[in-house]
Amino acid sequence: MNTSQWAQLFAIIRLEIWKTFFSRRSLWIYLFTLAPVLLFTANSIYAPREQARLARIAEKHQVALANLTAITRGMTNSVVLEQLGEPYQQHTWRHPIEGGRVNERGFYRYTDGKSDFTFHFNNGRVRGIERSDPETLPQNFLIFATIFRFYFLRLAVFFGCVGIFTNLFRGEMLDKSLHFYLLTPVRREILLAGKYLAGLLAAMVIFTASAALQWEALLWQFDHQTVADYFADPSSAHLLSYLGVTVLACAAYGSIFLCAGLLFRNPIVPAAIILLWESANLFLPATLQKLGVIYYLQSLCPLAAAPDSNMPVPLTRLISATTPASASMALVVLILFTLGVLVFSGVRSRKLEINYSTD
Amino acid sequence: MTDSANITLDNVSRFYGEVLGVNRVTLSIPPGITSLVGPNGSGKTTLMNLMTGLVRPTYGEIRIRGIAPSEPQKLFHLVGYSTQFDSFPKGLTGFQFIQSFLRFFGYSSATSLELAGRAIAQVGLTEAADRKIAAYSKGMRQRIKLAQAIAHDPQVLVLDEPLNGLDPLIRAETIALFRRWADEGRHVVVSSHVLHEVDLISDRVILLTGGYVVAEGQIHGVRTEIQEHPMEVLIRCDQPGALASRVFEQEHVVSVQILPDGSGLLVQTRDADRFYRQLNHLALDNIQIESVAPADDNVNSVYQYLIGGEEVSK
Secondary structure, three states: HHHHHHHHHHHHHHHHHHHHHHHHHHHHHHHHHHHHHHHHHHHHHHHHHHHHOOOOOOOOOOOHHHHHHHOOOOEHHHHHHHHHHHEEEEEEEEEOOOOOOOEEEEEEEEEOOOOOOEEEEEOOOEEEEEEEOOOHHHHHHEEEEHHHHHHHHHHHHHHHHHHHHHHHHHEEEEEEEEOOHHHOOOHHHHHHHHHHHHHHHHHHHHHOOOHHHHHHHHHOOOHHHHHHHOOOOOOOOOHHHHHHHHHHHHHHHHHHHHHHHOOOOOOOOHHHHHHHHHHHHHHHHHHHOOOOOHHHHHHOOOOOOOOOOOOOHHHHHHOOOOOHHHHHHHHHHHHHHHHHHHHHHHHHHOOOOOOOOOO | OOOHHHHEEEEEEEEOEEEEEEEEEEEEEEEEEEEEEEEOOOOOHHHHOOOHHOOOOEEEEEEEEEEEEHHHHHHHHHHEEEEOOOOOOOOOOHHHHHHHHHHOOOHHHHHHHHHHHHHHHHOHHHOOOOOOOOHHHHHHHHHHHHHHOOOOOOEEEEEOOOOOOOOHHHHHHHHHHHHHHHHHEEEEEEEOOOHHHHHOOOOEEEEOOEEEEEEEEHHHHHHHHOOOOEEEEEEOOOHHHHHHHHHOOOOOEEEEEEEEOOOOOEEOOHHHHHHHHHHHHHOOOOEEEEEEEEEEOOHHHHHHHHHHOEEOOO
């Protein structure tokens, strides 16, 4: 590329990036991206307040943790009261059942100042125990990893890239303004590269900022020492890995949806098919899993999160446990795949025509 | 004029699936103002889109001053195209629109600012330059499109209905601008449905119907070629009756009609050149001829004769 072509490339990026960030079409992408940040922020506000509340309660209703854990299912409520004393909160309700009998249900809540215990009674006996422990950093990182894999990558980044990259060409066609680009002395490949890089920059800024903010929001509730202790172990510093995976996801999905915007009148159809394929990845045989972008992205994620611990057993049987690809392999495959799709798009862009009436 | 200095189309056809865009068009357009005239769907816009590479020919070859439309990096230093599409990139002011796309030409920021200002001034939009295009009137949008087409000072201008929506004053100024460009040796290819304006501005016309070129060349030449419609000549004179009887004796004269107000006569002849040569002899014996002028040697007549009752495109 000569100097003039570089200048053209930067001019395209400058115009496109401005449009991508400030178009009305981008609004839902911001909402989609901000959702997990809001979730982590809300949790970081709620969790310390909940801890403070439990501590205040414990000042009046202090119960030792050993006593709380000694309660088992089947004990009567009188035994519970005998061992733990009066709960800080209780509720009982009765409702009639067959034969004129009455079913009595209720719960008692106790705390040692840190954990919150709820004992559920049925006709005077403990039928269920709920325990809510204070949040820990590793536990929160696991939640982050799960949200990152199952919401952020599969939905937020995926649909964000659909919105950003399909609009680069298809949006211009719908607005009937693509011809202005084609009436300039710019090679189609450079136009494509400029638009792709602008989309990639915008997507990277939006999604890496979201991932970083989620991380920050997650850490917010923990004191400085807890965080410092956790990160004293270098293997715990995952943020850069997550940001890297986000960038690679934007690059790979971006290339796919840029190409879809070039090839298809309605890119939502191929986007839906790809979403289906990527979503089904967990349930595919090991060999087929390797044909999905998500497989390589997940292989690069530092924390392995279970698909869903509450998932019904029959469904978990359907999940294929596949060995993740090595980091270098995943990186090479994602980069080569992205370049391949871009080269194909470049070739197709040479045949691009303006025919708005049929577009 | 060599073909490398012209716009050439060699047996160009374009089909949209089974629908014909243009068929077997062969043209060599020299510099000057060339008007494309034809009814809706006649292929005018397709021809312009083909010249600028917005669509590719199904068959045939196109060269714009020797450059193929498939080489935009060369072509658009030479060509400016104001399309019929009345839409613009969103959120930009007129000035930002012109200046942003000038950067695509490789101009520096300072040069693109200067060129954008100059182009906007040429179309009389300086005062509205900093307003969003979305707030422009139809005439202003037409002018900003024209400014975008001329901003990089192209040698070939392709303008699809450039006078649409312009008020009379701006219209006259724009026509004068076309004339100036043509006189500078540039190509100005325009499509228009206002036939009397085409007549006024064009050095030559290309008549299209149903995707075919039915005639092309200078108006007079095209008119002369239409043998089945005799040429009409309007003569203003003081003794129309006497002149009519002499004129009608000529074997190439088809009809003679004295004007209702008695101020002259309308002659239909199969050989206009011969008629003009004979007129001096016919008009002896104190018949005072005030003026002689062709009555149907214009685009409108040519259009009516060749394309007939089909509606002129809007």
